[in-house]
Amino acid sequence: xxxxxxxLRRNVLNKNDELARxxxxxxxQAELLVLNLVSSPGTGKxxxxxxxxxxxxEHGLRVAALVGDLETDNxxxxxxxxxxxxxxxxxxxxxxxxxxxxxxxxxxxxxxDLDILFIENVGNLVCPSNYDLxxxxxxxxxxxxxxxxxxxxxxxxxxxxxxxVITKMDIAEACEFDREVAEANIHEVRPGMTIFAVSAKRGVxxxxxLAFLLELQSxxxxxxxxxxxxxxxxxxx
Amino acid sequence: xxxxSIIYSVVSTVTKAVADQGGGQVISVRLRVGALAGVERDSxxxxxxxxxxxxxxxxxxxxxxxxxxxxxxxxCACEQTLVGVQxxxxxxCGRPSGDFRSGRELAIESVxxxxxxxxxxxx
Numbered sequence: 510x511x512x513x514x515x516x517l518r519r520n521v522l523n524k525n526d527e528l529a530r531x532x533x534x535x536x537x538q539a540e541l542l543v544l545n546l547v548s549s550p551g552t553g554k555x556x557x558x559x560x561x562x563x564x565x566x567e568h569g570l571r572v573a574a575l576v577g578d579l580e581t582d583n584x585x586x587x588x589x590x591x592x593x594x595x596x597x598x599x600x601x602x603x604x605x606x607x608x609x610x611x612x613x614x615x616x617x618x619x620x621x622d623l624d625i626l627f628i629e630n631v632g633n634l635v636c637p638s639n640y641d642l643x644x645x646x647x648x649x650x651x652x653x654x655x656x657x658x659x660x661x662x663x664x665x666x667x668x669x670x671x672x673x674v675i676t677k678m679d680i681a682e683a684c685e686f687d688r689e690v691a692e693a694n695i696h697e698v699r700p701g702m703t704i705f706a707v708s709a710k711r712g713v714x715x716x717x718x719l720a721f722l723l724e725l726q727s728x729x730x731x732x733x734x735x736x737x738x739x740x741x742x743x744x745x746x
Numbered sequence: 747x748x749x750x751s752i753i754y755s756v757v758s759t760v761t762k763a764v765a766d767q768g769g770g771q772v773i774s775v776r777l778r779v780g781a782l783a784g785v786e787r788d789s790x791x792x793x794x795x796x797x798x799x800x801x802x803x804x805x806x807x808x809x810x811x812x813x814x815x816x817x818x819x820x821x822c823a824c825e826q827t828l829v830g831v832q833x834x835x836x837x838x839c840g841r842p843s844g845d846f847r848s849g850r851e852l853a854i855e856s857v858x859x860x861x862x863x864x865x866x867x868x869x
Contacts (some may be wrong), residue, residue, distance in 0.1 A: 512773060515857045517763055521755050521777070522852060604748055611778050636748040638784050639852060664831045665782040670845065700842035 525640055528608035532643030539620035542726045544627065545642050546665055548650035550632030551657070553676040556585045557650065557709040558629055562591035564719050570726065571622060575614050576629040577606040584629065594618070606638035608643060625726055634663040646725065652677045653686035657694055664698040672703050674718065679708035749789035752852070760857050770859035772806040773863045779815040781831050781849035787812075815849030853860055 520526055536543050538687060546554050558574060576584045577598040585597035587723035587729045596614050598606060611628065620626075628644060630637045651659050660667040667673065673695050681688065692704050705721070707714035724730055760775055779785060787810055794808040814827040819836035825847055826836050835842050 510860050510862065512858055512860050515763060515767060515859065517759070517854045517856055519759060519763075520853050521752055523759065524755065548837070554761070603751075635784050637749070638782075639752075661832045665784040665850075668782055668831075668834070669850070694840065697835075698831070700834050700844040 522639060522641075525608045527644040528612055529641035532608055533645075534622060536626075536643055536645070539623070540728075541620050541623050542625045542646070542722075543644045544625070544646045544648055545628045545630060545637075545644035546650060547630045547634070547637045547649050547670065548632060548652075548676075549634050549655060552632070552650045552652040552655065553709060554629050554632070555587050555652055557674065557676055557707065558707040558711070559588050559625055560715060561719070561722070562588060562593040562613075562627070564715065566592055566720065566733050567624060568719070568723065570645050570723075572625045572627070573618065573623050574627040574629060575611065577610070577631045579603070579631060588629075600631060604631060604633050605640050606630050606642060607640045607646055609729060610726065625722065634659075634666050638666040638669045646671045648672045648674055650676050650693065651695075653681040653684045654719045657691040660691070660694040660698050667695060667698045667702075670702065672705070672721075673699070675704065675706040677708060677710075678706050678713055679711045704733045717729075749785050750793040750797065752785060753790060753793040756794075756854060757801055759798050759802055759854060760803055761801055763857065764859055767859070768861070769802070770861045772803045773858040773860055774807040774809055775803065775857050776809045776811060776855040778811045778813050778851045778853045778855050780849040781815050781828075782849045784851045785852065810857065812850060813851045816847040817843040818845040818847055819843050820845070 530701050546558060548554050562572050562574060573594045575596050575598055576588055577600055578584055579600055579602055582597040585595045588595040598610050598614050628642055647670045649667050651673065655674065675691060688706060695702060695704055705714055705718045707718055709715065756775065760772060764770055764772060789854060790807055790810065798804050798806060815824050815831055818829060819826050819839065819841060821841045822836055823841045826838060829837060
């Protein structure tokens with residue numbers, strides 16, 4: 510018996526990466542801006558997204574959402590209150606969304622009839638960072654109740670994100686939350702990242718966030734998406 | 747928990763690659779795992795023994811090569827290796843850098859297989 514070595518040099522998640530590349534090509538073809546929202550459970554992604562969808566619809570934009578949870582379709586029902594088309598992805602125990610789930614749940618939607626698609630990931634700050642969903646922009650959310658050092662504890666996901674949003678700012682004082690420290694920690698693991706601080710419930714900071722989305726969605730900003738696509742999402746081998 | 751699904755991807759990719767090369771018993775699989783890949787070494791090793799049972803990878807060794815985070819520092823005009831993953835600053839000049847060069851790898855580098863001599867390809 511003799512041995513030999515096969516040089517594979519292949520990404521472990523190559524199947525997901527390939528599906529994500531196909532999705533990204535479809536999104537670009539349809540001129541559809543896609544954002545992937547990641548955070549811990551309980552950060553307030555659903556409330557933040559519901560207010561975002563409602564406001565964007567008032568601006569005349571055609572928006573939709575896919576929402577991932579281990580069980581129940583409670584979040585989809587909450588998001589539907591915005592009037593936007595919403596589909597629930599129930600993962601039955603799987604701790605993240607993958608590109609295959611996105612592809613299956615987009616079936617029947619005419620992507621060219623949409624302007625912005627939001628994907629609300631399963632609440633988890635570890636596993637979703639490995640799975641490219643074909644998004645142009647990854648948004649990492651952090652609530653004031655979680656502590657300022659969350660980005661230092663979970664550097665992988667914050668480093669993989671393009672934008673950070675600090676949520677529940679209306680209760681920041683009660684939580685003795687230090688915004689400056691939190692922002693410094695975010696920048697420690699992802700220098701230069703754009704950060705928004707909001708209270709979706711009270712509407713605080715939402716205008717800046719919406720202005721950012723409108724700017725991203727405009728045709729002249731498409732190059733920003735292209736840069737994000739090429740750089741952040743690529744798994745370097 | 748996603749380490750197990752990652753290991754199943756490894757088993758599936760390696761099984762197919764070995765079959766494409768004419769088959770053989772797998773002796774070892776070498777993975778490159780970045781410091782920011784979000785997977786845990788012990789969980790990978792634990793899942794490997796379980797997931798390889800009944801496959802050409804059964805009894806093989808999983809070798810894990812750790813890949814540190816590297817950034818490009820524009821002040822020093824060179825790539826630098828970070829000691830940890832909590833601070834994306836140049837270890838030499840202390841300047842923050844978002845110019846990320848490596849550290850998120852999760853790749854199958856190579857596979858060592860035992861081939862019966864009769865099936866060996868000519869050199």
